[in-house]
Amino acid sequence: MKVSRYRKEGGISYSLGATVTMEFLLRCPEDIESVILHPGFDSSAKEDILKICRGNGIEVSTDVKPFNILSQKENCFVIGVIRKKDMKIDAGDHVVLVNPSNSGNLGTIIRSCAGFGVTNIAVIPPAADHYDPKTVRASMGALARVKVEVFAGFEEYRKRFPGNNLYPFMLDGSVLLQETEIKSPFSLVMGNEATGLPPEYKDVGTPVRIEHTDAIDSLNLPIATSIGLYEATKSAFMQK
Numbered sequence: 001m002k003v004s005r006y007r008k009e010g011g012i013s014y015s016l017g018a019t020v021t022m023e024f025l026l027r028c029p030e031d032i033e034s035v036i037l038h039p040g041f042d043s044s045a046k047e048d049i050l051k052i053c054r055g056n057g058i059e060v061s062t063d064v065k066p067f068n069i070l071s072q073k074e075n076c077f078v079i080g081v082i083r084k085k086d087m088k089i090d091a092g093d094h095v096v097l098v099n100p101s102n103s104g105n106l107g108t109i110i111r112s113c114a115g116f117g118v119t120n121i122a123v124i125p126p127a128a129d130h131y132d133p134k135t136v137r138a139s140m141g142a143l144a145r146v147k148v149e150v151f152a153g154f155e156e157y158r159k160r161f162p163g164n165n166l167y168p169f170m171l172d173g174s175v176l177l178q179e180t181e182i183k184s185p186f187s188l189v190m191g192n193e194a195t196g197l198p199p200e201y202k203d204v205g206t207p208v209r210i211e212h213t214d215a216i217d218s219l220n221l222p223i224a225t226s227i228g229l230y231e232a233t234k235s236a237f238m239q240k
Contacts, residue, residue: 001034001036001059001061001063001066001081003036003066003069003070003079003081004069005069005070006070006132006133008129008131008132010084011083011084012033012081012082012083012084013082013084013131013132013133013136014070014079014080014081014082014133014136015078015079015080015082015133015136015137015141016070016071016073016076016078016079016133016136016137017073017075017076017077017078017137018041018043018045018049018077018078019140019141020080020136020137020139020140020141021035021049021078021079021080021141022045022048022049022141023140023141023142023144023145024080024082024141024144025049025052025053025056025058025080026052026144027141027144027145028144029052029056029058030056031082031083031085031144032053032056032058032080032081032082032083033058033059033081033082033083034058034059034060034061034080034081035049035053035058035059035060035061035078035079035080035081036060036061036062036063036066036067036078036079036080036081037049037060037061037062037077037078038062038064038067038076038077038078039062039063039064040077041062041077041078043077049078066079067079070133082131082136084131087147087148087149088147088149089120089121089122089147089148089149090120090147091161091163091185092120092184092185093118093120093184093185093186093187093232093233094118094120094121094122094161094164094185094186094187094188095109095113095118095120095121095122095187095188095190095225095228095229096121096122096123096124096154096157096187096188096189096190097109097121097122097123097124097127097190097225098124098154098189098190098191098192098197098198098201099124099125099126099127099191099192099195100123100127100128100190100192100193100221101126101127101128101192101193101194102128102193102221103128103129103132103134103135103138104134104135104138105128105138105193105220105221105222106127106128106130106135106138107134107135107136107137107138107139107140107142107143108138108139108222109121109190109221109222109225109226110130110135110138110139110142110143110146110148111138111139111140111142112222112225112226112229113142113146113225113229114139114142114145114146115142115229116226116229116230116232116233117233117236118188118229118232118233119145119146119147120146120147120149121146121147121148121149122149122151122157122187123148123149123150123151124150124151124153124154124157125150125151125152127150130143130148130150131143157187161185161187163185164185164186164187165182165183165184165185165186165187165205165206166186166187166189166204166205166206167180167182167186167187167188167189167205167206167207167208167228167232168189168191168197168201168202168204168205168206168207168208169188169189169190169191169196169197169207169208169209169210169224169228170191170196170197170201170202170207170209171196171209172199172202172207173202173203173207174202174207174208174209175206175207175208175209176208176209176211177208177209177210177211177227177228177231178211178231180206180208180231182231182232186232187205188225188228188229188232189201189204189205190221190224190225190228191221192221193220193221196218208228210224210227210228
């Protein structure tokens, strides 16, 4: 199959790697247009991939050239060609990412959201592209388990979900996370990796902060989001 380098404005993306592609094949095979195998691919997962593709009428080809175009990693032997789709998040608990700029960070956060059972993510642009292959790979395929919706702005998000309890993560006017009761439906609002949330967010909902020593300036965005997710969902896990 002929492929080209990823374009944000295009209609397809790529899952690079057997594990990532398998997540999409298992969770949403209808989104997979085709699968490309490297001629050197020799793994126990190969027959599973072929079986799922046969069962869902997904085209499979074997070619080395797409790997030279799309992946510089020597351990990448499977490429999934993914049909991009517009997603709408559901009512309930959300993570809201305001201007996330790094594809790897965004993918890691998507994976953490899936792990903690918060499967609806709102993104406020400008932002990294959740369908960028770097994001898809960093999520380890967890993008197949969640919904990501891009809003025009934070106010548009608030109008859609006026009943959500908002918890912006910032220093100004905030209270300690471990002393805060996170009430569902919640929205954990996280800022940009470098600049955090703008000052006006201190007047939104209940601003919270994660306490740490002065040995560091701040936690990176995926770690801060994961800590927030843990605090917000731990009671639900304790009841299981």
